[in-house]
Amino acid sequence: EPEVTQTPSHQVTQMGQEVILRCVPISNHLYFYWYRQILGQKVEFLVSFYNNEISEKSEIFDDQFSVERPDGSNFTLKIRSTKLEDSAMYFCASTRGTGVKGYTFGSGTRLTVV
Amino acid sequence: GESVGLHLPTLSVQEGDNSIINCAYSNSASDYFIWYKQESGKGPQFIIDIRSNMDKRQGQRVTVLLNKTVKHLSLQIAATQPGDSAVYFCAEIPSGGTSYGKLTFGQGTILTVHP
Numbered sequence: 001e002p003e004v005t006q007t008p009s010h011q012v013t014q015m016g017q018e019v020i021l022r023c024v025p026i027s028n029h030l031y032f033y034w035y036r037q038i039l040g041q042k043v044e045f046l047v048s049f050y051n052n053e054i055s056e057k058s059e060i061f062d063d064q065f066s067v068e069r070p071d072g073s074n075f076t077l078k079i080r081s082t083k084l085e086d087s088a089m090y091f092c093a094s095t096r097g098t099g100v101k102g103y104t105f106g107s108g109t110r111l112t113v114v
Numbered sequence: 115g116e117s118v119g120l121h122l123p124t125l126s127v128q129e130g131d132n133s134i135i136n137c138a139y140s141n142s143a144s145d146y147f148i149w150y151k152q153e154s155g156k157g158p159q160f161i162i163d164i165r166s167n168m169d170k171r172q173g174q175r176v177t178v179l180l181n182k183t184v185k186h187l188s189l190q191i192a193a194t195q196p197g198d199s200a201v202y203f204c205a206e207i208p209s210g211g212t213s214y215g216k217l218t219f220g221q222g223t224i225l226t227v228h229p
Contacts, residue, residue, distance in 0.1 A: 004157075031214055031215050033215065033216070033217075035217075040122065041221075042203060042219045042220060042221050042222055043152075043158060043203065043205075043217075043219040044219070045216050045217060045218065048214045048215060048216055050214055055214035056214055056216055091157045091158070093157075093217075095215055097215075098207075098214050098215040099145075099146065099207070099215065100146045100148055100160075100163045100207060103148075103160065103215065103217070104160075105157030105158045105159070106157050107155070107156050107157050108155075108156070108157050
C-alpha cells in the first residue's frame with residue numbers, strides 16, 4: 001500500500017536554529033498538508049498546498065514557517081528560527097482530491113527544541 | 115472556545131467487549147466526518163468516514179453514528195481486541211469553499227483494551 005514517508009523520524013535542534021522537515025507524499029497525490037501535534041494534545045492543521053502554492057494556512061503558520069515542493073517528489077516544512085514551543089510531532093499528509101478518500105498521513109517527525 | 119490539555123479522556127474495556135467512543139463537533143457545515151486511530155509514535159490512520167447526509171455507516175467491526183441535531187459523532191468497535199488500543203480522534207472536513215481538505219481534529223480518546 002502506498003505510504004507517505006517522512007524524514008527524519010526524530011530531530012533535536014537548538015533554539016534559534018533552522019530546521020527542515022521532509023516528506024515524500026504518495027506519487028499521484030495532488031494536495032499536501034502539514035499538521036502538528038504537541039505531546040498529549042490533538043492534531044492541528046498548519047498548512048495545505050496545491051498546484052505549487054499554499055491553499056490555506058492556520059494562525060500557527062506564521063512567518064517563521066514555510067513550505068516548498070522543490071521537485072516532483074519532496075514536500076518540505078521549514079521552521080526558520082525554532083522556539084521551545086515548536087517542539088511537537090509534525091505530520092505530513094497527502095491526498096489526490098480534497099475529500100476524504102485516500103487521505104494518508106506519514107508517521108511523523110518528532111521535533112525537540114532545546 | 116476549544117478545550118485542549120494534557121489529559122485525554124480514557125476508555126478501558128475488556129477484550130471482546132464492545133467499545134463506544136464519542137466526539138462532539140462544532141462546525142455544522144462540515145461535509146465529512148472521519149474517525150482516525152493513532153498508535154504510539156505513528157500518524158493518524160483512517161478508520162471510517164461518514165458524509166453529513168447520512169446518520170450511520172458500518173465497516174468491518176466498526177460503526178459510525180452521526181447525530182447532526184446535537185452535533186455528536188460516535189465510533190462503535192465490536193469485539194474489541196488488544197490491537198485496538200490506541201488514541202482515537204474524530205475529524206471533520208468543511209464542505210466546499212476554499213478549505214482544501216483541511217481536517218479539524220477533536221480532542222481524542224485513549225482506548226485501552228485489557229486481555
